[in-house]
Structures are given as C-alpha cells and as structure tokens.
Amino acid sequence: MQEITLADFERAIKAAAETALRNEKYFSELDSAAGDADFGVSLASGFRVVQNDWDQLDRSSIGAFLLKISMIISRNVGGCSGPIWGTAFMRAGMLSRDKTSITLEDLEKMLTAAIEGIQQRGGAVEGDKTLLDALIPVRNKIKEYVGKPDADLREVLREAAAVATEAIERTKNWVAKRGRQSFTGERSVGTPDPGIVAIATMLNDICKAVGVEPASQASNG
C-alpha cells in the first residue's frame, strides 16, 4: 500500500491553514452562539503564523514538522484552543519523529494519540460536542482501512472528510459540555460546534488541494 509522505503532510497543513484564514469570520460567528465569539480569530491568528513561517519550518522528518506546527499553534492560537490543538499536533509528532513517510496504520496511531492528548488537555470526552466528535469518527473510519492492502489513500481521505462533515449535523442539536460553550449550555443547541465545523472544513479543503472530489460540502467559506 502507498505511504503517506512529509510532502503529503505539508499539503494538508497548508490547506488547513487556508481554511482557518478564509473562515475567520464564519468560525467566530458560530462561536458567538454560545461561546465568546473568538474561535475563528484565535484559530486564524495561529495558522497565519504557520503561513508566515512556512519556508523556515523544520522539515527533517514528519514529526519534526508537526512539532514545529504544534509550537506555533499553541503559542499563537488564543485561549484554550491553542494548547488543545497544539497538543494534538504534538502527540502526533512524537510518534513520527524519525519518519519521512508513514503507513495508514501509523496515521491511525498518530490520530489516536492526538485524540487522547485532546481529551487529557481539555478534559472533554466523546459526546461533549467538541472537535473530538469529528476526530473520533475520522479515526474510526481510517481504522477500517488499516490492514487492507488494496486501500486507496484518496478514498480513505474522501471517506474521512465525509464522516467529519456528517458530524456537523449529527451533533448540531447536542448541548455543549466543555469549553467556553459549556457555561452557556443550552444556548449551544441548534448551532454547530465551531471546532467540529473547522475539522470538517479542513478535511474537505485538503481533499480539494490534492484533487479528491469531497463527498459533500461542509462550509460556506
């Protein structure tokens, strides 16, 4: 089966950064329903630095690259989102420190480590209406393909984007239980969680960046 290379990670992060910048206002609007309306601005401030520092990032391995992204995100994304997103990149980076290409099985492990990191740092669990409710189904979908020698990475990516997109509608009417949104509990019902929308939009944009037609559209951005 094909391997996932450092160049693939670069393309993905670059696309995700563009998602964050293009949706700065939209993600903040989603956050204003029950949070403090700064999620889009916070996320964009971090990914703007990723873009600005792009040429100087350490590319000696996938892990080194992700650890650098982790530091930039934790440092520059405001509020609690910084260390939460930063921890996800850090845990994934720690498992790929000496690798310039990885298998789908490695990716699944990295994603699992990222999910555990987010849970530990933020104290959220599945069902709290956070980005975990997009990331966990994505990880589970990837797991289905692990061990299938004929799995097509492009199909895996499309399917991963599809489950993340489904999570937006599926969780929309849940009550947010963690983060700033939890203070306003009931007000979150009916509005999608901005973290879930961000993950889904990023995955759909990554699809487009590598020429994979996404199964559906997540964002208006």
Add this chain to the structure above:
Amino acid sequence: MKKFVNDPANFVAEMLEGVALANPEMLRYVPEYNLIYRADRPNPDKVSVVQGSGSGHEPAHIMAVGPGMLDAAAPGNVFSAPPVDYCYECIKRLASPKGVLVLINNYQGDRMNWDMAIEMAQAEGINVKSFIIDDDVAVQDSTHTVGRRGVAGNFFVIKACGAAAERGASLDELLRIAQKVNSQVRTMGVALTSCTPPAKGKPIFEIGDDEIEVGVGIHGEPGRRRDKLKPADAIVDELFDAVFNDLPFKSGDRVAVMINGLGGTPISELYVLYRRAAQRCKEKGLTIVRNYVGEYCTSLEMAGASLTLLRLDSELEDLLAAPAEVAVRIF
C-alpha cells in the same frame, strides 16, 4: 483610570526590565520569554522551583524570585497565562539533574500551557513535575477555573518549597511539602473596587461606590455575592468564618495569618483588618506563630484584601522561618 504606562503593549516587558535592572546581581532576564531567573541557577545540586502565571498580581510571582523562594518565573501578559513556549523555555533553562518543580495556580490557561510544556520537556528527558495550588474557598468553579482558584496561599507553597529546596530536598520531597501546605491553607478575598488592565483601558467589572464583592477572584472574577459596604470588622468576620470553617481549623491550632492587600488598599487599612483577624484567632483558640500583612498577591490597583490562614506543624514553622530574599524589599 490614570496609570504610569508608556505603550500599554509593553507594560509587562518594561516592568520585568525594571525588576532586572533593580537586581543586577541576583537576577537574569530573558526578554524573549518573559523569563526572570536567579543568576546562580540552575544549580545541579538543587531542585529548581519555578512558576508562571498571568501578570498583574505583583509581587506574585515575578518578585518572589530569589534565594529561598522561586528560582525562576515566566509570567504571561496581564491576567493571561504564559504561552507554552515561555513555560517550555523556563523548564529547559532551569533544568537540573535533581529536577524541576512547577508550582501552578489553578487556572485553566495556566494548567494547559504548563502541562503541555512539561510533556514536551519530559519527552526530552528533563525531570520535571508540577503541583496545583487551589486555596480559595470562595467558589467551586469560576469563569477561569474548574475547581477552586489559586490565590494568596500560593505564597506559602513557594516559601516552604523554596526553603526545602535550598536545603537539598528531592523533587518528591518537595511535592509532599507542597501538598501539605496546600491541604492546610485557606483564603478568601473581598473587593471594594474593580481594576483596569493597562492594555484594556477600562475596569474589568462594575461595582457601585457603596458595594463590595465578597469572595472576589484575583482577575476580578465574581465571588459569592455582591453586598453593601459594611464596617471593617464585619468584613473580616465574614472572611474569617469562611476560611476557618472550610478546613476546618480548631482550637489549639498553630497558624500563620496573612492579610494580603489586592493592590489599592493602604497598609494602614490592612492593619485595621489584621487587628480584627488577630482578635478572632484568639477567640477561636488559634495561636498565631507568624503573621504577614502587606501585598503578596494583588489584582493591579484593586482596593480590597484577602485573608489567609495556614495550619502549621513543626516542619512548616521551620520552613517559613528559613531565610529568603526577593526582589521586593523595604530594607
């Protein structure tokens, strides 16, 4: 609100530069990471004790760096946790073979950033552990916190751990001492006025001329309730009862008492408060072994005070009495 400020964005950096210039022998300053550390650190024979919280609480914690206290402090902006790279650099530069102890006040931002930095440092083989301080009895959760907040009781954790570290205690030994102090210390505060972060330019909450916020947090977070201003003794009584009953303290206890000013209350008023606190201790059968009246953990220029009681045993009495030197001094 009038303030001594140049560009508000440089407020913290200029304060740190001032602290460093005032203590050229004792302290070193790394502007890129808001890092102030003891010139003779790290010491391979001693655990480094460090802290980093938001600024605006001075002398906590940046002016608590010195022999017998903290080895380093890495503050964030006013009322903002230090970012992860400040925390990481602080640990890395203070790394000693005996270990690094990070004392964290219980606020979500501080915890997340330090936890992440600690994880990164541990992955590089640095021996670092942390301890969470949560002495404020006023509220269980707040806008900044899950659980109780860390406030003026922090001083006693720093003092005891700083003294023990100076004598060569191991990292695990220091964790035990931190745990002991935190489990025996209780604090509650009251605000007479709000305060204004320089970069924000307006008060962080509104409060009437005749009102007080009972149980206020050191970032102006709401406390237990808004009340009408009442005589000083009645205010002390409320703080004292909340703190006394929480542990609970009991007749015969030997204690340290702290009346901490929140930044805008003159020391004369703090002694009016101490007078009543001492009366209440006597009435309850507490023996005051040490007292602390002054500013230890403030909230910029907020008028107000907090009352802290710490139950002592011979070990803690000894550690509190050990010599220490910090950047704030009056002699």
